[in-house]
Amino acid sequence: MGVNSREHGLLRALRSRNYQLFVAGQGISLVGTWMQQVAMSWLVYRLTGSAFLLGVIGFTSQIPTLLIAPVAGVLADRWDRRRLLMINQTFAMFQAAFLATAVLAGFAQIWLIVLLSLLLGTITAFEIPIRQSFVVELVEHREDLGNAIALNSSMVNGARLIGPSVAGILVASAGEGVCFIINGISYLAVIIALAAMRIAPRPPRLRQRQVIQELREGFTYAFGFSPIRSILLLVAFVSLMGMPYIVLIPVFAKEVLHGGAHTFGFLMTAAGCGALIGTLYLASRRNVVGLGRIIVLAVILFAVGIALFALSSYLPLSLAALAMAGFGSITLVASCNTILQTILEEDKRGRVMSFFTMAFMGMAPFGSLGAGAMADIVGVRYTLLIGAGFCLVGAGIFARNLPKIREKIRPIYVRMGIIREITLGMDVANGRPLAQGEQHEREHTR
Template identity: 65%
Template sequence: MESGGRLEKAGTRLRLMLRALSSRNYRLFFAGQSVSLVGTWMQQVAMSWLVYRLTGSALLLGVVGFVSQIPTFFLAPVAGVLADRWRRRPLLLATQTLAMAQAAVLAVFVLTGTTPVWLIVALSALLGVVNAFDIPIRQSFVVELVEKKEDLGNAIALNSSMVNGARLIGPSIAGVLVATLGEGICFLINATSYLAVIIAIAAMRLKPVPRRPGRKHILHELREGFGYAFDFKPIRYILMLLGLVSLMGMPYVVLMPIFAREVLHGGAHTFGFLMASVGIGAFCSTLYLASRTSVIGLGRVIAVAACVFGFGIAGFALSSSLVLSPLFLALAGFGAMAQIASSNTILQTIVDDDKRGRVMSFFTMSFMGATPIGSLMAGVVANRIGAQNTLLIGGVACLLGGALFGRELRNLRPLIRPIYARLGIIPEVAAGMQTATDLTSPPEDP
């Protein structure tokens, strides 16, 4: 009896963690993306190793990371306007097809042994342009796929678990394949994997989305989106912290080959193992987030997660042990994913529907757009003071940013709480009237 009760309780908890999968369209999206993202992570690992094998240059690692992501900084806001204006499914089909073509071209050149560095840089820049449009459109598309809007937070957490499950599997496979067959096979597998998500998106049955009336000039809508996002302190502070962490902490990824070879004295297997350690920590983080039943309390999670990420990066920078380094990276992966997914969930919850695409484009700018600038800076600084000192500075900066955000939470709570009350996430106080005391002393922060 007791054993049966435990099994029933475990089953109930599992159903709670997977509740967004009850929506058919989201199941298709989840399945297709799960396959495609494994290939994406394989390509990322193979690309970094290919550049370092061909050049041995930390600076060029930074350059490739820069050109593959800097388009996001400039083009994501335009993509946000398009996501608010046009149907998102055809836009996603276009971006996924272009990304598949980029991987296929790269695979052909690498497999034939004719891969000049300038071509790698050019193809990385092309993928950066595609991703600049794909990511904000895909982020804002998720809300159309979930039938029960109260499951949106769970869907976002499952998205994160999907990304990090792929981050766990992809680098592990890539490390073996790069060491045995070379980088080209990873690019070929990635190109093929895009077929899964293209087929899944095409098979969805979506409700018609009414077109927004009174379209204005694209620049006017850009200004409107900026004003909406940055005039509201909770959105502004979330984006600022995310930008800081992406600028100062996330460049650890482009410096990873240096740590694998020079600090830990390993090879492609070591590189894949380190990347997989990040995935393990991030995957554990998404399991925690998926088990949550409410967005209430995620503000505190964001602050703590940024500090955990900073501590993990600083510890990894100081470590020269093949035992401790993966542990610090797992901690960093846990903190990074908790911050990113929690920020995404809060933004998707509080944003107005007609501005969702633009706000998610600013989220993409802060997350993906700041990273290339940090990657380029990290490559330059690492050439001067070393990769370990570079990451140590970044980790300390993330720790300080998380602490400052945590101190500011008391000022953000009164601004978010009325939105949560209007959405039914928390009950109205005294038949809809919220007193100053209620707003400044909530039971739990947003």
């Protein structure tokens, strides 16, 4: 691929050597991660047949994020992020190895699975804020940051296409334990890639205070600035009300669509396919301008996709609905991530991204637990329909506040050179009058 296509195309962030290594390592590991997630859900449902226990697994794998992510954000702002990630991924590898041993040796009971799910959730709670703030260090050209975030999401969802399909085949033919073994081995790719990176040392912090003081400072900064606050609240609300659809997919695969592990894998792959399309679309965008409107549309598409999936008893329609939901969910998350990474101050990046992790993953366990309980009472269809309705409400509130959010973000974009200041019909950057209709067009695309 030529240099010019890299500089202006979908893969322009790969100009940075460290980011290339990151993509290579993460790409392999994420396939294993998705394989383990699918195998874990199917194992729990096979052993118990309980939608509620699926919700419990979802809860235990994500609840540590709510408690630990803020501390991880402080550590990400204090210490070497690469070293932290290498330690973290080593612990994740051992967790997968023990889970595989338990399943293959035949002593995997539901209490042990819940405990190991809680352990993995704790590891993930440390990993995500550190990794998200670390991406900025890997990109040599600041203008490639949005593209790097979108490509990172593309990588996650590319793995989401491969992992569930492979897991469905392996679970049906060899059992869940093989998936856990492969996931454990895949962590070696990340560890090797991190070790091969050349990272410039970060400047030492002039002062270092207690964790609680730094958390308070980060919280005041994030929630005192309305654009960051609005984004975090929207992501938290959608994660609480809409994202729990994932934990109920095994129920739809078996009870509604009358399938097995293969069907479950296909449904997860469909959601991943839609998400991959969404991330490729975001990667093709030149900058962050206009992402506010895209966020609103993404939430609407997500809600409609969930509602259609809830109502469908026909596999092709269910696959299409999950593809729509996957497109909407990842477009929402990646767009919000891109805006935050663009506008926040560097010395608070780790803490703000920890709050983003809390919003995205910290609220989901409560949604998973609630969805599992509600599904046993009113059924899986009504559970998803109620969640979709609340997501539409969230989109409406964010859309109403969007003009105020744009007004606050605009000076930051101007200062960074992302957009040109427009005053009294003049293009200030070039010192020329705007052509007829040009001012309206530029304002409309903010």
